Amino acid sequence: xxxxxxxxxxxxxxxxxxxxxxxxxxxxxxxxxxxxxxxxxxxxxxxxxxxxxxxxxxxxxxxxxxxxxxxxxxxxxxxxxxxxxxxxxxxxxxxxxxxxxxxxxxxxxxxxxxxxxxxxxxxxxxxxxxxxxxxxxxxxxxxxxxxxxxxxxxxxxxxxxxxxxxxxxxxxxxxxxxxxxxxxxxxxxxxxxxxxxxxxxxxxxxxxxxxxxxxxxxxxxxxxxxxxxxxxxxxxxxxxxxxxxxxxx
Numbered sequence: 001x002x003x004x005x006x007x008x009x010x011x012x013x014x015x016x017x018x019x020x021x022x023x024x025x026x027x028x029x030x031x032x033x034x035x036x037x038x039x040x041x042x043x044x045x046x047x048x049x050x051x052x053x054x055x056x057x058x059x060x061x062x063x064x065x066x067x068x069x070x071x072x073x074x075x076x077x078x079x080x081x082x083x084x085x086x087x088x089x090x091x092x093x094x095x096x097x098x099x100x101x102x103x104x105x106x107x108x109x110x111x112x113x114x115x116x117x118x119x120x121x122x123x124x125x126x127x128x129x130x131x132x133x134x135x136x137x138x139x140x141x142x143x144x145x146x147x148x149x150x151x152x153x154x155x156x157x158x159x160x161x162x163x164x165x166x167x168x169x170x171x172x173x174x175x176x177x178x179x180x181x182x183x184x185x186x187x188x189x190x191x192x193x194x195x196x197x198x199x200x201x202x203x204x205x206x207x208x209x210x211x212x213x214x215x216x217x218x219x220x221x222x223x224x225x226x227x228x229x230x231x232x233x234x235x236x237x238x239x240x241x242x243x244x245x246x247x248x249x
Contacts (some may be wrong), residue, residue, distance in 0.1 A: 031062030056087030
C-alpha cells in the first residue's frame with residue numbers, strides 16, 4: 001500500500017505547511033482538495049515550476065466535486081489535462097448532485113457517462129478517474145454501488161472508498177463493501193466519524209479492525225489516504241493519523 005494525506009487548508013501558510021511536511025510523517029503523497037490547486041488549472045506549468053520534483057507527489061491525487069452537465073464535463077476534461085502536465089495519477093470525483101429523487105436508471109446513466117470520461121482520461125492522458133461515493137450523492141446507499149458498477153465499464157472508472165461517508169450513509173459493513181468491490185477499488189479514504197461529525201482517526205466510533213483485515217485479505221496495494229476533515233490542527237492531525245494507520249498495518 002501507498003500512504004497519502006488529505007486535509008483542507010484555509011490560507012497560503014497552511015498550504016505551504018501541508019505541501020512541505022507530509023514526507024516527514026511518512027506519507028508518500030497528498031490528495032489535494034480543489035482549492036489547493038485550482039489557481040493553477042489554466043497554468044499547470046506554474047504548479048510544476050513552484051514545487052519542482054515534488055509536484056507529482058504533492059498532487060498524486062486531485063479531488064474535485066462537480067456535476068455532469070456540459071460545464072461540469074468541460075471542467076473535468078480540463079482537470080485531466082492539468083493532472084497530466086503536473087504528474088498526478090488520478091482524479092477523484094465527487095458527484096455533486098443530491099441523491100434525493102434519483103432512480104436506478106439515473107445512476108446507471110451516470111455510470112456510463114463516467115466510464116466514457118474515464119476512457120478519455122486513461123487513453124488521452126494516462127490518468128485514472130475514480131468515483132468518490134458520498135453522503136447525499138448518487139452513489140450513497142449499499143444498493144447504489146451495485147447499480148452503478150453493473151452499468152459501468154470498470155476498466156475506465158474506479159472507486160474511492162470513504163469509511164466515514166459509508167457510515168454517515170448508513171452502510172455499516174465497510175469490510176463487506178471492500179470485499180465485494182475489490183476489483184474496482186483503487187483508493188481508500190480512511191476517516192473517522194461520531195454522530196455525523198468527522199473526527200481525527202481513532203477519536204470516532206468506527207471499528208477499523210475489520211476494515212484493515214479486509215484490505216489485507218484482498219491484497220490491496222493501492223493508495224491509503226488519511227482524509228482528515230475534523231478541523232483539527234494540521235501537523236497534529238497529520239502525525240496522529242500516520243501513527244494510527246501504521247499501528248494497524
